[in-house]
Amino acid sequence: MLQMTEVKKTYRTELVETHALREMTVSVSKGEFVAVTGSSGSGKTTFLNIAGLLESFEHGTYRLDGEDVSRLSDDERSTFRNQKIGFIFQSFNLIPDLNLFENVDVPLRYRRMSKGERKQRIEHALETVGLGSRMKHVPAQLSGGQQQRVAIARALAGDPKILLADEPTGNLDSTMAHQVLELLEEIHANGTTIVMVTHDQELAQRAERNIQLLDGRVSAEEFVEPQTNAQPLRATA
Amino acid sequence: MGIGPMLSALMRNKTGPALVALQIAVTLAIVINSLFIILQRVEKMNRDTGIDVNNVIITYVRGFGDDFDTIASINNDLDLIRNIPGVVATTVSNHVPLSGSGSGTGLRTVPDETIEAVSTARYRWTEDGLDALGITLTSGRNFYPEEINDILPESSEGSQPFVLVTQDLADSLFPEEDALGKTVYWGSMDPATIIGIIGRMHGSWVNWDKLGNVVIQPGKPAYTSNKYITRVEPGLRDELMPIIEQKLGESNRRRVINSNRSLEELADRSYRRDRGMAIILSIVITLLIGLTALVVVGLSSFHVTQRRKQIGTRRALGAKRIDIIKQFMLENWIITTAGAALGVVLTIGVAYWLEVSFELERLDWRFLPAGIVTLWVLSSLAVFEPARRAAAVPPAVATRSV
Numbered sequence: 001m002l003q004m005t006e007v008k009k010t011y012r013t014e015l016v017e018t019h020a021l022r023e024m025t026v027s028v029s030k031g032e033f034v035a036v037t038g039s040s041g042s043g044k045t046t047f048l049n050i051a052g053l054l055e056s057f058e059h060g061t062y063r064l065d066g067e068d069v070s071r072l073s074d075d076e077r078s079t080f081r082n083q084k085i086g087f088i089f090q091s092f093n094l095i096p097d098l099n100l101f102e103n104v105d106v107p108l109r110y111r112r113m114s115k116g117e118r119k120q121r122i123e124h125a126l127e128t129v130g131l132g133s134r135m136k137h138v139p140a141q142l143s144g145g146q147q148q149r150v151a152i153a154r155a156l157a158g159d160p161k162i163l164l165a166d167e168p169t170g171n172l173d174s175t176m177a178h179q180v181l182e183l184l185e186e187i188h189a190n191g192t193t194i195v196m197v198t199h200d201q202e203l204a205q206r207a208e209r210n211i212q213l214l215d216g217r218v219s220a221e222e223f224v225e226p227q228t229n230a231q232p233l234r235a236t237a
Numbered sequence: 238m239g240i241g242p243m244l245s246a247l248m249r250n251k252t253g254p255a256l257v258a259l260q261i262a263v264t265l266a267i268v269i270n271s272l273f274i275i276l277q278r279v280e281k282m283n284r285d286t287g288i289d290v291n292n293v294i295i296t297y298v299r300g301f302g303d304d305f306d307t308i309a310s311i312n313n314d315l316d317l318i319r320n321i322p323g324v325v326a327t328t329v330s331n332h333v334p335l336s337g338s339g340s341g342t343g344l345r346t347v348p349d350e351t352i353e354a355v356s357t358a359r360y361r362w363t364e365d366g367l368d369a370l371g372i373t374l375t376s377g378r379n380f381y382p383e384e385i386n387d388i389l390p391e392s393s394e395g396s397q398p399f400v401l402v403t404q405d406l407a408d409s410l411f412p413e414e415d416a417l418g419k420t421v422y423w424g425s426m427d428p429a430t431i432i433g434i435i436g437r438m439h440g441s442w443v444n445w446d447k448l449g450n451v452v453i454q455p456g457k458p459a460y461t462s463n464k465y466i467t468r469v470e471p472g473l474r475d476e477l478m479p480i481i482e483q484k485l486g487e488s489n490r491r492r493v494i495n496s497n498r499s500l501e502e503l504a505d506r507s508y509r510r511d512r513g514m515a516i517i518l519s520i521v522i523t524l525l526i527g528l529t530a531l532v533v534v535g536l537s538s539f540h541v542t543q544r545r546k547q548i549g550t551r552r553a554l555g556a557k558r559i560d561i562i563k564q565f566m567l568e569n570w571i572i573t574t575a576g577a578a579l580g581v582v583l584t585i586g587v588a589y590w591l592e593v594s595f596e597l598e599r600l601d602w603r604f605l606p607a608g609i610v611t612l613w614v615l616s617s618l619a620v621f622e623p624a625r626r627a628a629a630v631p632p633a634v635a636t637r638s639v
């Protein structure tokens with residue numbers, strides 16, 4: 001699903017040159033749930049940005065869902081992100097002036113989908129995360145956990161090939177974090193590939209495989225014993 | 238982003254957009270009404286006067302001393318001017334058209350004081366008067382030289398029983414008939430026959446609504462102060478003005494030349510308030526449009542900064558740069574259109590108030606769509622640069638924590 005080979009990324013200012021990724025090679029198989037961990041400055045976010053085609057890189061190759069995406073144009077990357085990648089952000093990144101329905105609708109509109117199909121997908125996605133009855137609410141009327149569930153619904157509505165989660169429980173208390181994590185596990189159990197960036201080792205243990213980064217390189221990899229009994233994802237009534 | 242979600246987003250956060258819409262509404266109302274007034278003033282200043290304004294020189298002279306022979310002085314002066322090469326014609330007149338100074342009278346078609354007289358400007362000049370102003374007759378005849386009497390200050394207005402009138406005055410006096418050959422009556426009830434009709438000639442007071450009403454009597458006004466009207470060959474005016482002044486000054490030391498100006502300058506003075514009003518309103522329009530553009534740029538730029546993370550998120554979710562530009566342009570279009578809708582109501586209200594309070598002409602409705610389209614274009618241009626900057630926000634902003 002995701003094959004990154006010897007990818008280098010360097011940030012340059014007039015005075016400083018920072019090597020964020022140093023010949024990083026990472027591979028994620030279809031249907032895998034991978035956690036990427038590391039301390040601050042280890043390159044987690046840069047990895048996620050490159051994996052999600054949010055940033056370009058200067059060396060190496062990157063194949064995603066069988067396509068070489070190393071040298072796509074800005075517009076082609078937008079289209080690829082829109083059609084194949086679902087994002088879950090640490091601070092949810094919902095648009096505060098739009099209600100839940102409209103928030104989930106955002107990526108679908110960029111896909112130029114028909115109104116009817118969009119409506120069907122949005123309702124299904126929101127029902128899946130248990131917020132089907134609150135479509136007309138705005139984000140400010142929800143708890144943090146609910147907002148993250150909306151963000152997950154937004155990511156799911158596009159039926160992505162891979163879900164990239166950036167510290168998905170970083171802004172949540174333990175109860176809500178647990179609920180969100182269970183939701184991610186359900187999504188994974190349903191067959192979706194998930195790559196989750198986190199600094200929380202306990203959280204990382206819920207994934208199937210841990211990739212640890214240090215100074216822009218993979219420093220360790222370990223497979224984790226399954227800890228949950230997550231069921232395939234079903235719509236919540 | 239479609240219009241529906243954008244509208245609902247605007248409604249949830251409406252203070253800024255509402256203020257911009259209000260600014261646009263006020264701008265539309267002021268700009269359209271001001272523009273209408275400007276165009277009216279410009280139209281007024283550019284009216285066809287019927288006079289060859291650009292090639293006419295007006296010389297004001299005044300004799301002094303108890304034994305000053307006014308008639309002889311005028312005759313000598315006119316001969317002197319007439320003989321200067323490049324001069325087409327010259328006359329002495331009691332007043333100067335378009336100058337702001339003149340005299341008026343009332344004419345009737347029957348000798349009955351109970352009937353309301355038709356107001357008109359009144360001039361007296363020699364047989365060269367028409368040619369000196371470049372005025373043409375459409376029917377009838379000019380004065381003959383032998384019909385020109387010396388008009389002393391004490392002469393009555395009915396000193397000669399025939400007159401020339403403008404077509405405007407003829408139409409006012411005899412709406413359904415040909416005025417040529419008809420008799421009109423002065424305030425003294427002395428009769429005068431219309432012997433010629435002038436196609437067009439403006440009188441002295443450019444703000445008068447009966448500016449085109451002019452009656453001309455034959456005569457050679459011989460007052461203490463006199464005005465010579467001289468028309469020269471095209472292009473020679475500025476060259477001949479000092480020559481006329483010099484020759485007149487040298488020919489008679491007992492007569493001073495009060496001023497020697499072009500009729501164009503005098504007419505410009507008469508239209509000074511109109512020109513000033515047009516200039517002031519143009520400045521107001523320019524400043525207001527500039528201010529509105531700045532407000533649009535300001536709000537859009539603020540939104541770009543405020544929504545940086547949101548823009549990055551949209552980019553991460555699949556928005557192309559053009560989608561972000563479209564979003565800002567569409568949002569601006571909605572605000573502008575809302576402002577324009579309110580502005581139309583305001584514009585009509587202000588126009589009605591101006592019409593009722595200041596007797597201005599009714600606003601031409603075509604100014605409204607033209608104004609709205611102009612504002613659309615203006616605000617689109619104003620928002621384009623902020624929208625372009627918004628589109629340059631990288632999608633990686635979505636994953637930044639600050």
